[in-house]
Amino acid sequence: MIQFSHVYKTYPGDIHALRDVSLTIDKGEFVFLTGPSGAGKSTLFKLISAYEQATSGRAQVAGFDLNHIKAAQVPYLRRRIGVVYQDFRLLKKRSVFDNVALPLVVRGERPSYIERRVQDVLDQVSLGFKLKALPEQMSGGEQQRVAIARALVHQPEVLIADEPTGNLDPVLSREILSLLDGVNAQGTTVFVATHDHDMVKKSGRRVVDLDRGAVVGGA
Amino acid sequence: MKYWQEFLRTWAQQPAMQIATLSVLVGTFTVIAVFLGLQQNLNSLLTRWGESVQITAYLEEVQGADLEATGLQLEELIGVIQEEKGVERVDYVSKEVAVQRFQEQMGTYAPSLFTDSDLESPLPASLEILLSPRLASREHFDYLVSLAERIAQLAGVEEVSYGQGWVENYASVLDFFKSSTAALVVLLLAGSLLVVGNSIRTSIDQRREEIEILELVGATPAMIRGPYLFEGAMMGLLAGWIALGICALLAQWQIHLVSQHLGMLGLGGSIQHLGFVQSLGLLALAMSFGLLGSYFCVRRISSSWNHSPVREF
Numbered sequence: 001m002i003q004f005s006h007v008y009k010t011y012p013g014d015i016h017a018l019r020d021v022s023l024t025i026d027k028g029e030f031v032f033l034t035g036p037s038g039a040g041k042s043t044l045f046k047l048i049s050a051y052e053q054a055t056s057g058r059a060q061v062a063g064f065d066l067n068h069i070k071a072a073q074v075p076y077l078r079r080r081i082g083v084v085y086q087d088f089r090l091l092k093k094r095s096v097f098d099n100v101a102l103p104l105v106v107r108g109e110r111p112s113y114i115e116r117r118v119q120d121v122l123d124q125v126s127l128g129f130k131l132k133a134l135p136e137q138m139s140g141g142e143q144q145r146v147a148i149a150r151a152l153v154h155q156p157e158v159l160i161a162d163e164p165t166g167n168l169d170p171v172l173s174r175e176i177l178s179l180l181d182g183v184n185a186q187g188t189t190v191f192v193a194t195h196d197h198d199m200v201k202k203s204g205r206r207v208v209d210l211d212r213g214a215v216v217g218g219a
Numbered sequence: 220m221k222y223w224q225e226f227l228r229t230w231a232q233q234p235a236m237q238i239a240t241l242s243v244l245v246g247t248f249t250v251i252a253v254f255l256g257l258q259q260n261l262n263s264l265l266t267r268w269g270e271s272v273q274i275t276a277y278l279e280e281v282q283g284a285d286l287e288a289t290g291l292q293l294e295e296l297i298g299v300i301q302e303e304k305g306v307e308r309v310d311y312v313s314k315e316v317a318v319q320r321f322q323e324q325m326g327t328y329a330p331s332l333f334t335d336s337d338l339e340s341p342l343p344a345s346l347e348i349l350l351s352p353r354l355a356s357r358e359h360f361d362y363l364v365s366l367a368e369r370i371a372q373l374a375g376v377e378e379v380s381y382g383q384g385w386v387e388n389y390a391s392v393l394d395f396f397k398s399s400t401a402a403l404v405v406l407l408l409a410g411s412l413l414v415v416g417n418s419i420r421t422s423i424d425q426r427r428e429e430i431e432i433l434e435l436v437g438a439t440p441a442m443i444r445g446p447y448l449f450e451g452a453m454m455g456l457l458a459g460w461i462a463l464g465i466c467a468l469l470a471q472w473q474i475h476l477v478s479q480h481l482g483m484l485g486l487g488g489s490i491q492h493l494g495f496v497q498s499l500g501l502l503a504l505a506m507s508f509g510l511l512g513s514y515f516c517v518r519r520i521s522s523s524w525n526h527s528p529v530r531e532f
């Protein structure tokens with residue numbers, strides 16, 4: 001589902017965010033991505049979601065060849081993946097409902113379906129009662145759950161989540177993790193970046209470890 | 220429906236900017252509409268004139284003795300003139316008729332000299348030569364001149380008149396007016412593109428983050444551009460509509476003015492509003508330039524996909 005081969009990402013100013021990353025994640029897998037701050041976790045996710053392009057190497061996601069993808073195809077890749085961004089990227093002045101509905105609206109789904117589906121997903125992240133709230137008036141943990149709901153609402157083939165439990169207390173963290181487990185059990189490939197070593201250990205899942213841009217374990 | 224929401228949101232977010240843009244556009248399209256209207260009226264005036272384009276040939280005074288011979292000569296003269304290309308009709312206006320007409324036109328202002336039927340009329344007899352309306356155009360002006368000259372050479376013709384100076388000046392003024400209007404309209408339209416573009420760019424800048432998020436959830440460039448194109452088109456349409464309203468008021472006022480002060484020229488009736496088709500054309504023009512100005516801005520709206528050269532190995 002995700003295939004990287006000798007991928008380098010160098011930001012302007014000779015910042016080598018990823019060095020020779022080779023990595024394969026199969027359909028239906030649940031994989032954690034760990035590594036110290038600045039190791040390149042978010043950069044790897046940015047390549048997967050076609051937000052950045054690799055400096056060199058080959059990358060494939062959900063059947064799209066990221067080396068040759070045309071700008072016009074990028075939206076269709078993005079509709080097949082769900083992304084939880086480290087900084088949430090919510091529309092701060094739009095309601096929770098509007099935010100979560102966005103991936104469905106973009107795909108031109110029927111309003112009645114959108115309403116039902118958004119309510120369901122928000123219930124799953126325990127925010128079903130906050131449909132009309134604005135993200136700018138919510139706590140960090142609540143915003144994070146809205147971001148998770150938006151990443152799941154269109155039932156993506158691949159879910160990538162950058163620190164989805166970073167702002168949550170242990171109880172909520174566990175809830176979110178079991179939610180991701182459930183999503184994975186239905187066939188979605190899940191790739192989660194985290195600092196939470198306890199969580200990783202307890203889950204017994206595959207772990208890809210990054211250090212200074214290079215894969216040091218789990219590939 | 221969603222486009223309308225976005226449009227109203229832009230107005231709510233930056234009303235000053237929107238009003239300024241709209242005002243400039245209204246000004247632009249009002250000027251364009253006024254010039255179109257003026258041109259149309261000048262054109263219709265020329266056409267009117269064209270309908271009655273004629274040469275008047277004043278006949279030489281013939282001594283009363285030889286009346287019969289004169290009659291014969293007259294028939295001949297009319298025959299010759301009728302042979303000429305572009306001549307539709309030749310009417311003989313006798314001295315008596317000329318005086319009568321003069322009296323009708325001038326009414327009470329006519330000097331008593333003319334009303335005295337005992338005296339011989341001081342006005343000469345003439346031939347009114349009605350020409351085909353096609354000769355009224357600028358292109359046929361040279362032919363009109365040569366025809367007039369030929370008629371002047373004919374025996375029995377004293378002098379010809381066809382409003383030479385007036386026709387020539389009018390035609391060249393109209394030409395000049397047409398070309399300068401075209402230049403002005405082009406200039407104004409280019410300006411309107413810039414103004415719309417500037418307004419759209421401002422609303423795009425205000426929503427940078429939003430646009431990026433839309434792209435991240437898989438919106439296509441067309442979806443993202445849609446509201447801005449709509450905004451530009453609506454802005455143009457609204458401006459065109461207001462401009463037409465202003466023009467209608469202006470035309471009303473003009474007709475009033477003309478009929479009040481220049482009534483005796485009988486021009487009042489010939490001033491016309493922009494017709495239905497022209498109004499529709501102006502609206503379409505305003506809308507498409509709003510759309511175009513917006514299009515130039517949103518063409519490269521996509522921001523998130525960084526196209527950097529990729530080396531493969």
Ligand SMILES: Nc1ncnc2c1ncn2[C@@H]1O[C@H](COP(=O)(O)OP(=O)(O)OP(=O)(O)O)[C@@H](O)[C@H]1O
Pocket residue numbers: 011012015016017035036037038039040041042043044086
């Ligand atoms: N847009 C950018 N321009 C330049 N350098 C960048 C950019 N984004 C990231 N970097 C650099 O690339 C390196 C990897 O950053 P990245 O955000 O991928 O780390 P991370 O593993 O996600 O860290 P964290 O755990 O703190 O989120 C860092 O040194 C960072 O400074």
Ligand SMILES: [Mg+2]
Pocket residue numbers: 041042043086162
């Ligand atoms: Mg990060």
